[in-house]
Amino acid sequence: MLEEAGIAHAEAFIALSPSDSANIVATRTARDFYRVPRVFSRLCDPARAPIYTELGIAAVGSVQTNVNHVHHLLHHRGLEPELTFGNGETMLVRSFVPGYLGGRRVAELNVPGEIQVVEISRAGHSSLPEGTSMLQPDDFVSFIVASGSLGRLRSFLDATRH
């Protein structure tokens, strides 16, 4: 069946059936037997997540990802992740710098293991900041954030309201 579908020449394989075990077996076969370079598998039952991890199979559409997403929708309106990594443990979010943070150094926003400023767009020009770079009001900043620290970043950015 896989061969009929042209798996020998496939550049990516994605298993999205409702059966985790069928997905795992198909994905591993695609990767290890047919040497498909990029494989992904849907994960329905979180209890089976350790098997995916052990086999090095990236899980998509997992319950955990959805739970994280719902959590963000509920608690972090206006600070939506543009990209998530792994199973949603870290994410890329972008926000304008509020006026009160103008003149502060980038290093003051970084929290080791939680929040990291990775890019600043200013007047249509993007750059990688150093810790000593100064923020200006209306800078558009990209952060990598641990999912549990999104609330902390939000409180930094919303501090003017308090």
Next chain:
Amino acid sequence: MRILVAGGGTIGLQAAQRLSADGHDVTIIELSTARALRLRQLGLRTVRGDAAVLPALEAAGALRAEVLAACTGMDEENLLISFVSKRHFAIGRVAALVNNPENAWLFDKSWGVDAALSPTAALLSLIEQEPSP
């Protein structure tokens, strides 16, 4: 020997009964609640749970088991059960049932399978070996 049988369908049940009668310490892991109840009524030690998930295997005694037989009616489940039994619990001998002979090539050491048996393939080979009248 301490033996786990994953899946209490026709083959799992027969194997468990036979092994118990021979004096082995047998535990069945069965996903269906109704079937697990029936197995218990037959006097077989049964854990209800998903045999491809670590807590269920551990509850059934996988840490001390010497043999596991993956006998569910689904080949992909049998492969996963074999993989987890070998990789996480280092069970010495893992035997697996092949339901669809076309899947037989998958049942190897990379999935933790020490020995695989396909009743259908066995039956077919018997028929094909028989000289035509």
